[in-house]
Amino acid sequence: MTNQKPFIDIRHAQKSFGSLNVLRDISLQVQRGQIVAIIGPSGSGKSTLLRAINDLDPLTGGEVWLEDKQINKSLPHRQYEQHINEVRQEIGMVFQHFNLFPHLKVRENVTMAPKMLKGLSDAEANALAEEQLTKVGMIERIDYYPSQLSGGQKQRVAIARALAMKPKVMLFDEATSALDPELVEEVNLVMKKLAEEHMTMIIVTHEMGFAESVCDRVLFMDQGVVVEEGPPEVIFRNPKNERTRNFLRKHLAGQKG
Amino acid sequence: MGLDFSVIPKYLDIVLIGALWTIAITVGAAVVSFFGGILLAVIALYAPAVVRWPFRVFSFLFMGTPLLLQLFLIYFGLVQIGIDVPAFVAGVVGLGLHFAVYNSELFQTSILAVDKGQVEAARTLGLSRMQALRKVVVPQAIRDVIPPIGNNMIALLKDSALVSVIGVSELTLSAQRAIGSTYRPFEFYVLVAVLYYIINLVMETVLRHVERRIQVSR
Ligand SMILES: Nc1ncnc2c1ncn2[C@@H]1O[C@H](COP(=O)(O)OP(=O)(O)OP(=O)(O)O)[C@@H](O)[C@H]1O
């Protein structure tokens, strides 16, 4: 694995908002089919790192590569727009607050981008939507509006919407944090299913149990740096770093309370 | 001379044809004001400064001067520079642009109020800025602004009476013509008021129906 060329390669990522350094020289390599969890306290830069991957929050330093393509290339505006729109089609993203399109039915939420960007016919796009919605268990709600769904259902539709673009990578930014506890599991199950299909995933999460059960690797971030990383059994059971231990202790205490 | 509503039937066809013209002007101008409003809003928010500024000046002129003057200018003024517009067209365009400027303000506010996460979600799927605007932001902005836009449409119906000054035989002008022959202003103005009120009611009913329909898409 170590001498394999990484699928996603983040090299010396730096990001500052004005004088605030949010990412300080972070490097991360993810192999094809690997599942990486990112954990850490609030404000440590987890979302910023994730959003740098599809250049939603462009880095102020460093490089992000997907296979042999540099994502955050500096190009003249027009060319950059075309480049980034192509790259983003290959990177699915799921947000904490779902961000479904409320004015569209579930079906159109899923078919819109494939129709616009890949020129699928109505019939092809419908077949695709039905396939993806079946996968996430939402096919019976295909003609509902998002406002008629529960949070867990919304998130599953959001995952189907991302999958319909046939991405090479899926990014999850606290996909279950906004959900009522009883709705978390249905979303986790969908993510587990993707894991079984060897989807490459980077998952920002506060759910240590879930991270431990699906991820190959865990990164613990704090104040813009990766403090510790390793396999889940090491990070969760036997962390070397004092900060990691403190974070996990506090976190577990919080969860029980 | 007492009131005598029995003069009305003889002139009813003139007045009803006037009502049809009023409806035609209102619908035409409403369409112009709606799409013009969206276009002006998008220009005001996203166009480069060289495009934005001329439109801003245009908006100021339309907001800061009387509609009556604008109608005169379009109908009588443009002829002098070789643009001869029929009165009906001048009325629709003048009234439509006037309200487009007001609608544009509403659209701008509602476009800016669409959750940033919506654009982010669209962009992460690979949509361009323009595609996201067209397919995601503007439809939601329109949905959110239907009630106040509806109020503008009703104001537009009432202001369509002004188009009579450039000689379009709409409701108000046809009533004046009937009055000219009968000398019965009270009877005909009451009739016209009732007709405006009926058109108004129909518009409000349609608007309420639309509002209910879009409720689920929030
Ligand atoms: N657009 C922005 N402008 C200014 N500061 C920002 C911006 N986005 C993020 N930050 C700051 O960057 C830091 C890291 O934010 P980030 O959202 O990446 O943290 P996080 O680890 O995802 O936290 P959480 O667990 O709360 O989601 C925070 O201090 C935040 O206030």
Ligand SMILES: [Mg+2]
């Ligand atoms: Mg975050």
